[in-house]
Amino acid sequence: MPDVEDTLTNALRRRIIDGEFAPGTRLSEISLAEKLGVSRNTLREAFRVLSEQGLVEHVPHRGVSVASPTVADVVDIYRARRYVETAALAAGSPLHPAVTAMREAVEQSETSLEARDWRTLGTANMAFHDAIVALADSPRLERLFRDIAAELRLAFLEIDNPEALHAPFVTRNRALLETFLEHGGPAAAAELQDYLVLSERTVLGAFTRLRHG
Amino acid sequence: MPDVEDTLTNALRRRIIDGEFAPGTRLSEISLAEKLGVSRNTLREAFRVLSEQGLVEHVPHRGVSVASPTVADVVDIYRARRYVETAALAAGSPLHPAVTAMREAVEQSETSLEARDWRTLGTANMAFHDAIVALADSPRLERLFRDIAAELRLAFLEIDNPEALHAPFVTRNRALLETFLEHGGPAAAAELQDYLVLSERTVLGAFTRLRHG
C-alpha cells in the first residue's frame, strides 16, 4: 500500500483497470495531460510507474498504450499465480488475520453471484486471492500479485464475459476456504493448484475464442 | 531484459548496485542531474522507475535516497527467494538451457574463489541463482528476482564482508547442481531450501553485528 497520496498514478491506474481506456489504446501525452489537467512531465512520470507495473506498454518514440495481454502473458501470469498463491496458502496459518478477509471475500462473492452483479463478483473474487497471498506476510510477493492481478483484469476486460469467468469459482472459493480451515495449508494448496489450472483454462478458452472467431 | 536502450535508468541502476552511492545516501535532483548531464525532468523519470524497482526510496517532498534494506527487508527478500527459487528448481527440467548458465556460474564462482576475487564471486553467485529462476521460464518471476537480487546487493554492500557472504556457498552451488542433475528438481529444491535458510542466517548475523557492535 505505498503512496495512497500518489494521486495521479493511482487515478490513472484505477481508470485503466476499470476499463475506461480499452487495452491497446494509445495514450497520447498531450491530449491525456490536457484531459487530466496535469502537465506532460507529471504525466510522463506516472507513465513510467505504470509501465514498471506492467499496466501500460512503453515503446520509445512511439508512446505508451494500455497493456493488451497476449496468450503468453496469461500463461505466465497463471504460472506466477500458482507459484505464489499455493506457496502462501501451504505455509499459511488459519489464525492469520487475512483469513477474515478471505471469509469476507467469499461471502461477498456469494452475495454478488445471487444478485448477478458481475462487476463486484469479479472484485470479490480477486479480493479472495489477494487475501491468500496476504497469508505469506510478504510485501514483495503482495506487490507482485497486485501487479499481475491488474494485468489479468485487463485480459478479463477484453474477454468481456464476467459471468463465465467468475461465477463458476464462487463455490470453489467457499470449498477452498473450508479445506484450509479444516485440513490445513498443504491440502488447500493442492486444491488451489487444480483451481488455478481450471481458471487458466477458462480464461485461455475465452481468449482464443475471442481472437479466432 | 526490457530496454537496454534505457540508458539513464540503467546507468543509475548499475552505479547504485556497484556501490557508487552508499545505501541511505540522499540523491539530490539538482546536483545529480548536473553531475550526470541530464535535466531534472529526465532524472525524475528515472527515479520513478528505480523507486518501483525498490532500489531507491522516494519520500514526498523529501526526495529520493538509495534504499537501505532493514532486517525486515532482508527477511522478506529471503522469504520471496525461497518461494520463487525452490518452486522454479522443483519444476525445472535438467534439459533446460538455463542449466548451462548454472554450470557456467558454478565454474566461474570456483575460479573466483581460488583467485580470492570476491567481487566476481558475488556476481557469479548471483548469476547461479538467476539461472535457477530462469528454469521457470517466467518473465514475471524473473523480474521479481532481478529486483530483489538488486536490493540484496545493497544489503551486501553495507555488510562489506564479501568473503563471509559468498565463499561458503561455492561448494554448495556445485553440490546443488549435481543433486538437480542426478536426483531431479524436488530433491534439489529441498536442498536449496536449507541453503537459503543458511544464507539468510549468514546475512542476518552479519547485519545485526553491524548494527549493534
Next chain:
DNA sequence: TGGCATAGATTGTTCTACAACAACAGCCGT
C-alpha cells in the same frame, strides 16, 4: 532550555522550446 517564527533550500509542477524520431503522403522511376 524549549518553543516558535522566519529564511533558505529542495521538491513538485507547469510552461516553453527544440531536437529526435516515426508514421504518413505524395512523388518519382521503372
Next chain:
DNA sequence: ACGGCTGTTGTTGTAGAACAATCTATGCCA
C-alpha cells in the same frame, strides 16, 4: 500500376526556466 524514396507532419524525448508547496535549519524570544 507498383515499389521505393523523400519530405511533411505529428509525437515523443529532453532541456531549461520559473514558481508554488513543503521541509529543514537557523536564530529569536520567553
